[in-house]
Amino acid sequence: MSRSGGSAAERRGRVLSGIQPTGELHIGNYLGAVRNWVRLQDEYECFYPIVDYHAIASPFEPRELRKLTEDMVVSLVAAGLDPDKCHIFIQSEVPEHTELAWVLTSLAPLGQLQRMTQFKDKTAGGGESVNAGLLMYPVLQSADILLYKADRVPVGEDQSQHLELARMLARRFNNAFGETFPEPQVLLTETPRMLGLDGQSKMSKTKGNHIGILDPPEKIRERMATAFTDPQRKRREDPGRPEVCNVFTWHGYFSDSATISRVERQCRSAEIGCYEDKMLMADVLIETFAPMRERAAELRSDPNQVAAILDAGREAAQEVARETMREVREAIGLWQTLNRPVTA
Ligand code: TRP
Numbered sequence: 173m174s175r176s177g178g179s180a181a182e183r184r185g186r187v188l189s190g191i192q193p194t195g196e197l198h199i200g201n202y203l204g205a206v207r208n209w210v211r212l213q214d215e216y217e218c219f220y221p222i223v224d225y226h227a228i229a230s231p232f233e234p235r236e237l238r239k240l241t242e243d244m245v246v247s248l249v250a251a252g253l254d255p256d257k258c259h260i261f262i263q264s265e266v267p268e269h270t271e272l273a274w275v276l277t278s279l280a281p282l283g284q285l286q287r288m289t290q291f292k293d294k295t296a297g298g299g300e301s302v303n304a305g306l307l308m309y310p311v312l313q314s315a316d317i318l319l320y321k322a323d324r325v326p327v328g329e330d331q332s333q334h335l336e337l338a339r340m341l342a343r344r345f346n347n348a349f350g351e352t353f354p355e356p357q358v359l360l361t362e363t364p365r366m367l368g369l370d371g372q373s374k375m376s377k378t379k380g381n382h383i384g385i386l387d388p389p390e391k392i393r394e395r396m397a398t399a400f401t402d403p404q405r406k407r408r409e410d411p412g413r414p415e416v417c418n419v420f421t422w423h424g425y426f427s428d429s430a431t432i433s434r435v436e437r438q439c440r441s442a443e444i445g446c447y448e449d450k451m452l453m454a455d456v457l458i459e460t461f462a463p464m465r466e467r468a469a470e471l472r473s474d475p476n477q478v479a480a481i482l483d484a485g486r487e488a489a490q491e492v493a494r495e496t497m498r499e500v501r502e503a504i505g506l507w508q509t510l511n512r513p514v515t516a
Contacts (some may be wrong), residue, residue: 187216187359188322190313191248193241193339195429198382199457200366200375203253203425208326208361209381210252218258219489223314225264229305230294235481246479250468251385261485262417263316273308273315274513275500279344280337301465314338318345318353319493326359343495349503366425371400371418386468389458394453412439412446418454419446427456 188455189209197206212218222244224237241262244268262270287422295302296340310333317325317338325335335358337501365374368381375382383395402417404410414420414436423432438444444452469475501508 185216185324186219186320186322187212187247187324187326188219188317188356189326190221190226190316190318192227193222193229193237193244193245194442195240195245195247196384196386197247197251198377198384200368200382200384203366204328204361204363205326206248206251207361208363209258212324212359213236213254213258215370216324219262219322219492220253220258220485221263221264221266221269221489222248223313223316223453224262224311226398229303229309230467235393236238245482246468248473249466249481252464255481255484258311259485259488259490260340260481261369262482265482266319266372266489266493268490268497269312269315271497272319272500273312275504276314276318276341276385277308277344279341279348280314284441285310286335290330290333308450311341314341317356318342319496321354321496322490323354324359325356326361328361332358332360334400340409344349345503352499352503363425365375367418367421368516369395370397385459386433388465389454392457393451393454396450396457396501399450399453401449401506405446408445409442411442412449414439415470417446417449419450422453423456424447426460427453428514431456509511509515 187209189205191201194201204497207218209218210459223240224241227237245260248260254514288310289307291309294306313334316334318341325338327335335356339355346352346512367373368375368379369383370379370381372377373381377497383392387395396419399419401419402413403413404416417439420435421440423435431452435444435449439449498508504507
């Protein structure tokens with residue numbers, strides 16, 4: 173019970189998840205993460221930082237970063253994150269993230285950081301050119317979570333190891349300095365990883381196998397035309413095998429059940445060809461994301477709206493972050509002339 177606050181928000185639980193500023197969301201981001209974030213905002217107090225400090229641990233272009241960040245904000249709001257229900261903010265605008273990260277760095281075992289799968293993948297063969305930011309990446313991520321005393325963290329399977337570290341750092345801190353942080357639980361997203369247009373690897377912008385949620389209809393049709401289908405179906409009159417077709421899997425994600433069973437039947441009987449099927453899929457995507465394209469256009473026509481959303485998000489985040497850092501400083505015995513607690 174020593175944890176601060178018994179407010180309604182805290183009793184209903186706190187959710188935090190971060191996303192890198194990669195520009196406009198693609199449909200894989202939406203399906204795998206953001207759609208779930210939208211659902212959570214009614215049930216929990218949600219903090220959704222755009223983690224630009226994480227982004228700079230990998231090569232980046234300063235002039236691009238700002239644009240990628242703005243496009244991410246626009247996408248998130250267009251996708252249904254409601255600034256009246258959740259806190260959307262820029263990580264670097266709340267300096268307590270890096271402040272707490274430093275404190276946690278001193279509790280984090282070097283060996284465990286070096287053994288992180290993502291670290292090993294990203295630095296394979298890097299040698300001298302590997303920067304320490306990549307090593308500390310999961311510590312900063314832990315700080316993001318613990319700063320808000322989040323008890324639930326919706327992430328994909330690939331982040332479980334990082335979450336384990338956050339949990340361990342919470343325990344270590346609590347054991348060493350007194351009960352301060354709840355151990356955050358992973359909320360694993362049930363959606364399977366969505367493959368890209370190539371039908372081979374996870375959808376990602378770097379692979380270029382994606383469709384953006386804000387892509388205009390012509391672009392969606394153009395991109396869908398390049399999608400990989402059943403590799404054995406060479407001619408239009410060959411019967412197709414939906415069970416091995418990535419586009420059919422996409423129908424499963426986005427189309428209604430009538431469409432799914434019709435496509436399955438007509439593909440098997442070669443009543444429709446792959447191209448027709450892909451254009452059907454394109455139409456479904458165009459329709460599904462139409463309201464988001466509209467909302468995004470509206471936001472873009474009024475930059476003040478975006479600024480106001482981020483101001484509100486930052487202020488709400490800052491308030492919690494400042495209080496947690498005050499507790500942390502107190503707990504670990506840092507000098508507190510500036511932030512001393514208000515005495516009665
Ligand atoms: N590492 C996460 C990713 O690449 C992003 C992230 C940063 C995050 N901080 C976080 C996710 C805190 C959950 C909680 O997807």
